[in-house]
Amino acid sequence: MPQLGESVTEGTIIAWKKAEGDLVELDEPICEIETEKVTAELPSPVAGRLVRILVPQGETVAVGAPLCEIEEAGVPAGRPAADAPASAAAGAPAGEAGAAAGTGAPSRRRFYSPAVQRLAELHGIDLSQVQGTGLGGRVTRKDVEAFAARQAQGAKAAPTAAPAPPVAAAGAGPAPGGPLTGVRRTIAENLERSSREIPQAWTMVEVEMTALLARRDALQQRIAGRKVTALPLFIAAVCSALREHPVLNARFEQGELRVSRELNIGVAVATDWGLVVPVIKDAASLSIEGLAARLDDLVTRARERRLSVGDVEGGTFTVNNTGAFGSIASKPLVNPPQVAIVTLERIVRRPVVTGEDAIAVRPVANVCLSFDHRVMDGLDAGRFLATLKARIEAGTFG
């Protein structure tokens, strides 16, 4: 069972695409897996014959558990295992597959690179037990990682982790009744964790949107054929405020706060099959046009269930456009391990009192922030929102 995403611990076999005895090509889909984040097809790590299915359809197993055994095509026993982890999936105990490699290959002085030694220490691995696939049989970092993965599941055989394929279009939407599955269950578990673990405080400011809407209109002039919303501009403003208040752009895990230098902005997208939060990577490096284009792309692919694992990982802060539902105030839940989430509420035209004590009609929106009170106080949150409000109202962002 490959690890299809950070913090994913288990997966369910939805369907086998191959039966025992079938021939499989390299990278040919052999089964469909549903994890809490995505539904994906598993490409075969080797070409050969599917000998035995170990996990029947519908069963859930931990990451790293063997799913099936594949007899690799044209592998004479005892060949130096150039791709040991893959051939190990054929059920031969690791270390036997290439027993000759240790002795028959041109011998290389046993030298372990710093990376190899660090990983061996981390996982408590005896390096003399590891089969090297590098130059002259050198043990590489990847060899140690693969060995650690095998060791972790206490078995002698392990499938290789497949590369993350795109999300397949298998059903995982809100169930009409019965136990929650797939994506719905993940959403439930994540929010449960957010509620249970994070003491969240909430605060809201009112922001006048005149300048932002003017910039949106200017942008709409430049981008023909695509409707431009206020959201990419809002995200640009959020980025510029985060740069000034980096403590909100962080991940809090295992009691350690890691403030991130990259702004990886998650955007909550509501779809027919559940809520998903694709991430705009390094949002600070994008112009507003770039943000708009990236956002369009992610939203489209989210709705069509074509997001890859990479698209939904690594977020450091989340933006939620609750105004899209017509909400004027909401209390979002922080998306762990992040430490803050901000919403843009509906932009409404309201009478406001201007600087000259006159009453004018202006577009106004509420911006709400929930934050992890363990790692910051209202002061940080307030300062961030004050900066965000000032940037939006002056139109100086992005």
Next chain:
Amino acid sequence: MAEMTVLEAVRTTLAEAMERDDRVLILGEDVEAGGVFRATDGLAGRFPGRVIDTPLAESSIIGVSIGLAHYGMRPVAEIQFADFIHAGFDQLCSEASRWCYRTCGDAWLPMVVRAPWGGGVHGGQHHSQSIEAFYGHIPGIKVVVPSFPADYRSLLRAAIEDPNPVLFLEHKRTYRLIRQEVDGAPAETRIGRSRIARRGEDVTIIAWGLMLHEALAAAEQLAAEGVECTVVDLLSVQPLDRETICEAAKATGKVLIVHEDTLTGGFGAEIAATIAEEAFEYLDAPIRRLCGPDIPSMPYHPAMEHFFMPDRERIAAAARELAAY
């Protein structure tokens, strides 16, 4: 939607800066007529009196820029070829770099020096040099080396708006060679940041200028063979983005640094030392440098120039070796 060459990106950004700010002016050899590479083409007509031809004397071009900047202007000096900047080395490194420091921050020096560098155009001995290692060694001067038009735009603007001296290096081979749709393309606005231009788990390649484009082409070629490269677009030599460089190095544990400049004391050495100091426990192979050979200058003859300069095939071969190590 605007597709631009590197040269158009430079010219457009200069024009926009002059439009925005009356204090911006251009000085250099033949800049009124548009300069040898046509980077200032048309600007003298649009901004009368603000595009100034100078004598053939780099020390005075830079010295005059220092004076202009000190008295409130924002000069953008053009050096015709980076090879000739050394006549102004003293002005840049002994004077301009220290202005802010020696006045304890009371005086700033908002000046930019643009210089076309690098080989691959049969420029021969005096028109092909890489100079980033000389000037990247000097604290107090920022040294910028973009590779893509969108970054040329955002970083030249940042250089002109920067309150202190910036040496802005333009790879002359890429002037008309490299095109990019700049709208929506990633554009770094902060001097001193690098970008991870491609992510892969086998080998990390760090490059700048023409070599960055060769590295990306090599990475494409290698991907077809199943070797996945992380590629770092350096963007800035001084300040050096140690954090991004080390993050990219840790991602694979195998690092290849590519530059056109000659090997010994080239800027790759500084990058290699940084990785060795800060990411030692993540290294799974010796750090490798692929550079020009230690020869006094780049030869003119095409075959000899080809011998001197790394290219995508050589980069791919070196990365392949590292992947297999």
